Amino acid sequence: TRTSRPQRILKAVQRKATVGDPQSVITAIDHFCRHREWAMNVGDEKGSILDSVVNEVSPVTVLELGTYCGYSTVRIARLLPPGACVITLEFNPDYAAIARQVIKWSGLEDKVQLVEGASGDCIPWMKEHFGVQAFDLVFLDHWKERYLPDTKLLEECGLIQKGTVLLADNVICPGTPDYLEYVRNSPRYNSHYYRSHLEYTKAEDGLEKSVFLGY
Numbered sequence: 001t002r003t004s005r006p007q008r009i010l011k012a013v014q015r016k017a018t019v020g021d022p023q024s025v026i027t028a029i030d031h032f033c034r035h036r037e038w039a040m041n042v043g044d045e046k047g048s049i050l051d052s053v054v055n056e057v058s059p060v061t062v063l064e065l066g067t068y069c070g071y072s073t074v075r076i077a078r079l080l081p082p083g084a085c086v087i088t089l090e091f092n093p094d095y096a097a098i099a100r101q102v103i104k105w106s107g108l109e110d111k112v113q114l115v116e117g118a119s120g121d122c123i124p125w126m127k128e129h130f131g132v133q134a135f136d137l138v139f140l141d142h143w144k145e146r147y148l149p150d151t152k153l154l155e156e157c158g159l160i161q162k163g164t165v166l167l168a169d170n171v172i173c174p175g176t177p178d179y180l181e182y183v184r185n186s187p188r189y190n191s192h193y194y195r196s197h198l199e200y201t202k203a204e205d206g207l208e209k210s211v212f213l214g215y
Ligand SMILES: O=C(NCCCCc1cc2cnccc2s1)c1cc(-c2ccc(F)cc2)cc(O)c1O
Pocket: 040, 041, 042, 065, 066, 067, 068, 089, 090, 091, 092, 117, 118, 119, 120, 141, 142, 143, 144, 169, 170, 173, 174, 198, 199
């Protein structure tokens, strides 16, 4: 049967990127998705905003919900100092298998822990399994209807503490209206919208950054 789109993205990385060079992996994926086949990576424009938030937060522990091919995982991990790490959750085992190879090609496997499973099942085990106290940064990029319930679950599990930054992709397209309403109206979050575009297109989209203020 035909290869999958993630498999074709991995091929583009193996053809165009240099092993151990995360920037070349990012550039190869962006070029493929802009000129060959669209894919749901956060992309270069929103990716630059993601980079600036990672640099501003200088996180020690990052949670990414939604790995896909590992594009944003590589963007985040390449900016982390030694000892810092990103735990990334992926529901689809085929996507996870591709992401592991993309992350390995970029040479960042020591900074990444890829977990296969659904966020609702995995989040309650985070503290116990990974010895995480609280996340410094959470990048939400998974099922759009899970952004709000999983944010509440992270709060209940004590994985979000004063100062934790939530950064949510696709708050306009496909859209996460209930999540936006919650973080923008809650007295416990300080929210800011970074206007941008849907990856590789002219459609509007953006990232919402929300800082938890504590209870
Ligand atoms: O669905 C999107 N991303 C989520 C994939 C969900 C898989 C997972 C569920 C799950 C559950 N638990 C743990 C881990 C995970 S991973 C998505 C879609 C578009 C898009 C698509 C068509 C279109 F016309 C316009 C925009 C753009 C984007 O940037 C996206 O991120």
